[in-house]
Amino acid sequence: MEDRGFDLEERVDALEESTLKRSLSPVDRVAERGYFAPPPGSELPVLSADEALVFAANNYLGLTDDQRVQDAARQAAATVGTGAGASRLVTGDTMVHQDLERLLAETKGTERALSFSSGYAANVGTITALEPDVIFSDEYNHASIVDGCRLTAAETVVYDHCDATSLRSKLAARAESAAASDESWLIVTDSVFSMDGTVAPLTEICEAAEEFGAWLMVDEAHATGLYANGGGVVQAEGLEDRVQIQMGTLSKALASQGGYVAGSDELIECLVNDARSFVFSTGLAPPAAAAASEALHIARHSDVRERLWQNVAHLRDGLESMGFDVLGDSQILPVLVGDRDDAVALADGLRIRDVVAPAIRPPTVPEGTNRIRVAPLATHDQDDIVTCLEAFKDAGEDVGLL
Incomplete structure (x- = not known):
């Protein structure tokens, strides 16, 4: 009988070849920092031994663990x-x-x-x-x-x-x-x-x-x-x-x-x-x-909104002073990289330094506008912001963006 189903393996292979395949990365808690696990597939997640700062969530006021x-x-x-x-x-x-x-x-x-x-x-x-x-x-x-x-x-x-x-x-x-x-x-x-x-x-x-x-x-x-x-x-x-x-x-x-x-x-x-x-x-x-x-x-x-906007201003000023091109005029700070490989390498460099801020690539954004989407939370303290900026500086230098 003719197979009228779907070649899902071919679809997954195509995603991998185009570097567009995305995977789940479980975390132990939803907050400004957490322990992440590599993509587990069908297995149970194994959390990393190192805690990472999260600068990629939409939990802008940091209230999920309030x-x-x-x-x-x-x-x-x-x-x-x-x-x-x-x-x-x-x-x-x-x-x-x-x-x-x-x-x-x-x-x-x-x-x-x-x-x-x-x-x-x-x-x-x-x-x-x-x-x-x-x-x-x-x-x-x-x-x-x-x-x-x-x-x-x-x-x-x-x-x-x-x-x-x-x-x-x-x-x-x-x-x-x-x-x-x-x-x-x-x-x-x-x-x-x-x-x-x-x-x-x-x-x-x-x-x-x-x-x-x-x-x-x-x-x-x-x-x-x-x-x-x-x-x-x-x-x-x-x-x-x-x-x-x-x-x-x-x-x-x-x-x-x-x-x-x-x-x-x-x-x-x-x-x-x-x-x-x-x-x-x-x-x-x-x-x-x-x-x-x-x-x-x-x-x-409460003052939680004020604390968020203070973090946004601090982070934007720091990134721009390094020479990064930061888009937008809200709490979302997209760092424009342009080249896809550079964006992925920058995100990987941040992750090695325990800062989570993934690369955003097409089709989510237009070709040539690859970026790191940075989103501070109200619950990040000033040391967290400094750590994030230092990670961007070191990773940016490694990739050749600075």
């Missing part, structure tokens, strides 16, 4: 349960979910919020539920936005990265088409872009959206918890009344798991009923919801 966050998760597990047990629309809705969503809505300045099982599910579910006719999408938007666009019947128009002028020209060109008067338009952008560290010009994008009557959806995955009052870039720029849909995650600065959408009461009612990734998924686990609530409270009412 005692208050852990206690909140334990309490929710003990009193509510370890899992929601069903879709929120069946029996999986709890007071813990309601409390989280109330706090998110308050932080984001909206009428309501809705939590999803992941940020990916939030983006895909929201875009498909809205069923826009045309979507205008930043060229560097996250894969979950791209996939949400693909799953709709909408025509997707891509505009230049963080370029409101490019967006306006795309909107103007579309407005000249015969069908434009009957179309629904949605503009979607990340606020902070995860691989470039760039921040979208949201005020200018709002102006373009309002000029042409489009709705705006902003993905605050890498901004939630880090800006004004624990909000994102939308809050920092005072745009709550001009952005119809605010999306974000609970799995980065909020040290938990899941995603959310914040907006009007009508928006949330539509998502509760029409977002398939919400309707047909088990509700967010109560411990995850409680952990995110506590982390958001800490982000709003």
Whole structure:
């Protein structure tokens, strides 16, 4: 009989030949430092004897091992349960979910919020539920936005990265088409872009959206918890009344798991009923919801955000003073290397010096823009920052970049 299956061995070999094969590397804890194991395959992981500093995580506020966050998760597990047990629309809705969503809505300045099982599910579910006719999408938007666009019947128009002028020209060109008067338009952008560290010009994008009557959806995955009052870039720029849909995650600065959408009461009612990734998924686990609530409270009412931005400034200044080209204007510090082999060699040199900051290569980033994505945490102390800078200096000299 003819084999109509899949040649997976050939696929893996092709990845290895192109140096694009990635592997899991288990760590003993999620924090600013930890013990890592080499890729174990099907075997049990064996942890390294040397502790490494982590400068690659999205745990920006360092709250994953905060005692208050852990206690909140334990309490929710003990009193509510370890899992929601069903879709929120069946029996999986709890007071813990309601409390989280109330706090998110308050932080984001909206009428309501809705939590999803992941940020990916939030983006895909929201875009498909809205069923826009045309979507205008930043060229560097996250894969979950791209996939949400693909799953709709909408025509997707891509505009230049963080370029409101490019967006306006795309909107103007579309407005000249015969069908434009009957179309629904949605503009979607990340606020902070995860691989470039760039921040979208949201005020200018709002102006373009309002000029042409489009709705705006902003993905605050890498901004939630880090800006004004624990909000994102939308809050920092005072745009709550001009952005119809605010999306974000609970799995980065909020040290938990899941995603959310914040907006009007009508928006949330539509998502509760029409977002398939919400309707047909088990509700967010109560411990995850409680952990995110506590982390958001800490982000709003402590100095943890200030400590993060101090570390960001120290690390950026140090890297730039050495001669490294550091991209972006956020807490994400991509060190541009260019050549793929040099980027891999630099990452390996850092790892030898017990600093974890992997090389980012195509297809994640465009050809010729290989980089080291550096992300300090609020819980790194000044000695940790100095150690990271010294590792970059020594490894950069070894590779011939300095």
